Amino acid sequence: MKNKVLSVALLVLFSLPLFSLSINIRSYDHQGYTRVVLEGDTSFEYKMDADSQALEVTLKKRASVENAIQMVQGSKLVDRVVHNWEEEKSVFRVHMKSRFKVKRSFVLEQPFRVVMDLVQNTAPVAVQSDIVKLKAVPQQNQPNNEAPKANLKSEPPAPQNTVAEKPQEDPQPQVTPETQEGEQDVPDEQDLPKKKMPMIQTICIDPGHGGTDLGAVGRSKLMEKEVTLNLGKKLKRLIESKLGLNVIMTRSTDEEVSLNSRVSKANNQKAQLFVSVHVNSSFRRSARGPETYYVSLKATDQEAFRLSQKENSSFEEIEKIAENDNLKMILWNMAQTEHIKESSKLADFIQYELNILMHTRNRGVKQAPFRVLMRAAMPAVLVELAFLSNTGEEKELKDDAFLARAALAIYTGISKYIYYYNNMYR
């Protein structure tokens, strides 16, 4: 008897490491909803989280799947399922082609399956909700028209190519409020407020990197995270003291803040401009000069960029025009889409001032798909002040007086944008 027990125990012991959870994923469209099924060869515990772009299912076991990325062919809603694992957990991230919500989820046995039914969320994105809420804001909370203008009585010189430039289309995006309940709660267009944008009162400054994320490091060990924090604090002081505006910092100390948290902070606190400050680095040691970026869809599609410029179009209209599913997904994922034209203008103003400061020919305002800018629900830019990889510029970045001048240049660019904005939109 003892031997039998011993044999069984040894068998279990030998066999245990061999059996990991194997997961099969499938998805298919039904009328009105899309079903995603995670089938395991054994049962498993799981946790489900969702944001507007993806559904995340975390398993408390390490699972094996056939492909790390599984493209879902022909689905109206689901684009791909990405599998990552860390230690003894497995995370399945179901990426959507458009905004969605979980209609229901349940578990079936034999074989063990987690079934999730998903539907398209046709309510517009959260970006526009502020404007509707303004109707309920008491008068004393309305922006003070005088303060910023008082500091900008004489019109500052406009950057190149922006002198007296008027938007060719009406710059006000068509707005509808966000609701959690779906399309029935979307009011008629007549209920929406007339086109009038609030004065800029709050600006978010985002000093790049921090904590264990050092950013670029120069030959003299100067770290990007130190420069950006120093520059960010100088910029905050200037904006508060000269413009009297409220400034939010995504970090005020040497701490690590995720890219999503940075933009969430700006969105949650209703910042109206987002300025991320960074220091650049290149594999080419001779690269030098300031650069100002705003977000781009170009990395994924030129056509998407053209569509994003159609500011009078609602997301639904844009989505109809967008020809392929990837494009739709990108447009829906980017809260920044509606602000690209304004972001470009803000970038122009800042870059113009930085060119004067650094005596550089215009390296040009550039576009790239910056993670931190994509979900900003406001005009947003990223400033790369100078190259840490360039010995000469690294020396300048160490100089506090240079950083003070750089902060003043960025501040001037921002204040010119505010002047432009107040004249165009108010």
Next chain:
Amino acid sequence: MNKKIIYSLVGLALIFFLTSLFIFLKSGSKTNDKKSEPVEQQTDAPVEGPETISVKSFFFAEDSRLMLPVPEEIQLTGIKEQVYRQFVDLLIKGKKNFISPIPEEVTLRTLYLVETQKMLVIDFTEELIHKFPAGTDSELEFIYFFVNNICFNFKEIKQVKFLIGGNEYRTISGHIDIENAFLPDFRYLKLD
């Protein structure tokens, strides 16, 4: 009594061996599927033989913002994904007198073509995260170095997606979003 123990252990070892063999064979068949599209699509596809392709590579140089063409043309031979792999390895290896925007320690783990999306998925080792020098321009140089070179030479590839250590990452060093695939931007190339 001792004999019984020996028989039990031998039996146990046999079971263990057979189970391992079964799992090994099962996982082996899965690994082969990893680089390919769904099986039902594959069965109809014609079997491809090796072919020889001439490629042209572009590299960064210290005195140019654009990627410059390397004078010599290179012949690569193999079936489709072997050729892609050889080309990416060639890019990683670099060229004398040119700049390679890749940390030395980084190597290619695997790559595969998602034919329906005309997308090449390139999976680098995790050294890419640990050894990358940071900086927006560095990230853009890295991304477009691969995307432009690949899409320029292989017309069947319209976009490139990056994985690191088999996983999807949000950024390489905190700037550019790499969750989505990239289309080429040939403005980076100095064309003849």
